[in-house]
Amino acid sequence: MPEAPGKVYLVGGGPGDPGLITVKGLGCLRAADVVLYDRLIAPALLAETPAWAELIDVGKAPEKARGSQAEINAQLIAHARAGKTVVRLKGGDPFVFGRGGEEALALVEAGIPFEVVPGVTSAVAAPAYAGIPVTHRHVAQSFTVVTGHTAGDGDENGAAWDDLPRSGTLVLLMGVKHLPEITARLIAAGRAADTPAAVIHWGTTARQQVVTGTLATIASDAREAPPPATIVIGEVVGLRAALSAFGPVEAGPLEADWPVDQPAETARSAS
Amino acid sequence: MPEAPGKVYLVGGGPGDPGLITVKGLGCLRAADVVLYDRLIAPALLAETPAWAELIDVGKAPEKARGSQAEINAQLIAHARAGKTVVRLKGGDPFVFGRGGEEALALVEAGIPFEVVPGVTSAVAAPAYAGIPVTHRHVAQSFTVVTGHTAGDGDENGAAWDDLPRSGTLVLLMGVKHLPEITARLIAAGRAADTPAAVIHWGTTARQQVVTGTLATIASDAREAPPPATIVIGEVVGLRAALSAFGPVEAGPLEADWPVDQPAETARSAS
Numbered sequence A, B: 001m002p003e004a005p006g007k008v009y010l011v012g013g014g015p016g017d018p019g020l021i022t023v024k025g026l027g028c029l030r031a032a033d034v035v036l037y038d039r040l041i042a043p044a045l046l047a048e049t050p051a052w053a054e055l056i057d058v059g060k061a062p063e064k065a066r067g068s069q070a071e072i073n074a075q076l077i078a079h080a081r082a083g084k085t086v087v088r089l090k091g092g093d094p095f096v097f098g099r100g101g102e103e104a105l106a107l108v109e110a111g112i113p114f115e116v117v118p119g120v121t122s123a124v125a126a127p128a129y130a131g132i133p134v135t136h137r138h139v140a141q142s143f144t145v146v147t148g149h150t151a152g153d154g155d156e157n158g159a160a161w162d163d164l165p166r167s168g169t170l171v172l173l174m175g176v177k178h179l180p181e182i183t184a185r186l187i188a189a190g191r192a193a194d195t196p197a198a199v200i201h202w203g204t205t206a207r208q209q210v211v212t213g214t215l216a217t218i219a220s221d222a223r224e225a226p227p228p229a230t231i232v233i234g235e236v237v238g239l240r241a242a243l244s245a246f247g248p249v250e251a252g253p254l255e256a257d258w259p260v261d262q263p264a265e266t267a268r269s270a271s
Helices: A021-029 A066-081 A100-110 A122-129 A177-187 A235-243 B024-031 B066-081 B100-110 B123-129 B174-186 B235-243
Strands: A008-012 A032-037 A054-057 A086-090 A113-118 A142-147 A169-174 A194-201 A209-214 A229-233 B010-011 B035-036 B055-059 B085-092 B115-116 B142-147 B169-174 B196-201 B208-216 B229-233
Touching: A008 A021, A008 A100, A021 A086, A021 A113, A021 B024, A032 A066, A054 A177, A066 A086, A066 A100, A066 A229, A086 A100, A100 A113, A100 B235, A122 A142, A122 A194, A122 A229, A122 B123, A142 B100, A169 A177, A177 A229, A194 A235, A209 A235, A229 A235, A229 B196, B010 B024, B010 B100, B024 B085, B024 B115, B024 B123, B035 B066, B066 B100, B066 B142, B085 B100, B123 B142, B123 B169, B123 B229, B142 B208, B169 B174, B174 B229, B196 B235, B229 B235
Parallel strands: A008 A086, A008 A113, A032 A054, A032 A086, A142 A169, B010 B085, B010 B115, B035 B055, B035 B085, B142 B169
Antiparallel strands: A142 B142, A169 A229, A194 A209, A194 A229, B169 B229, B196 B208, B196 B229
């Protein structure tokens, strides 16, 4: 008689700094029998899994990611049907361009119990580590997050570049390759060419690098810089000069806080 | 001779479920001498602070929050100047309508070292717990987050309601009170009146409740429901019927994983 299926946890691993995983997400990793993880996941997170856990790299180069989604879904289902506790560990948040929704639907169709564990999105955290708040009173009262991944191929996945706000903050994930075309389209759609812009590479990690410019110049300014990158367009970029006055805003992982494996001896009893 | 100032950590406490705080944020709480916390912060988070820590409630009813910001800044500076390790614990993420940027600028001006610890934003996590992914392939390739807080008072804080995308997902934080006016303005600006919409109360907590409707009906559908609320407008709301097929997506805190105070005895050595 087949045993009951295991559960699948769709876990957001956060933006890069391993200390930015959630407590709940860390708990899932520590209970996992099988982990299917994306590229760019910090080794420190995988190191938290039990010694017996099977770690499966399902990361692909970005241009190959689409074809493998059905395979990933099939693996999640097969391991759960074998009674395993399965963690699907994704960069950032599972529902922010992470295809977590597709995986969740596949699990529903297969009758596999699952839970979503949200994560810190690099759309907010990478700018924060670079000294850029995505919202700021009197400066930006909204922010829009889009993927630049499929810009230019004209399919239905392409963001509607002409239907984006002309004010507020714009954050592009995975768009660095298409930046010349994207910035041209944004200017054509009414964004001021002198809007401040920043490209943040390896945001929130010790390798973080930031290039700043304007909407008109950033594609050229950042052309030497490789992915992964988070791109921020908006007046909030102008706050970076003041907010990065102290090194700590750009600091990498707070190693002393990682991992959290010691109870605070003096902790209050729960109130 | 005055001692060196302490450091201030601007920490995102996450959307409600205490398990969604980051590991780094939890480390800050466990090291805090003073914690200034917002309303709606989970008691389980405050319980993680050392027994000697001073816990200061700086939360105000939303309509009174503005006046007290200068006081909060002054308190952060005073405690840091006394050599304390200070945590400013905020709901969600410090830079998503959290006025973290203002606090950071005040600290820069005062010469106080600080660090920002991003958090999981309720703009993404509350919909996720309600079975709504903010992005989904072929359904929504962008999401925009705005505050409905100041809608209708016509000041510079008001979002530019006519300058929002007509496609993609729209998430409103703190807007439930102004929902009738906001939905009318969105329809006038070109959003289809039959766009699916959801209001999520007490998102990610055990008290979570979800009301669904359309852009035309949601203000009326949700009129009995009190704040705090996260409002989602867009075709992704239609995925909820399928994705909430299992209870777990809507589950509250995963108590078994909280707090993370036991090292995994079988954890791998760091790779």
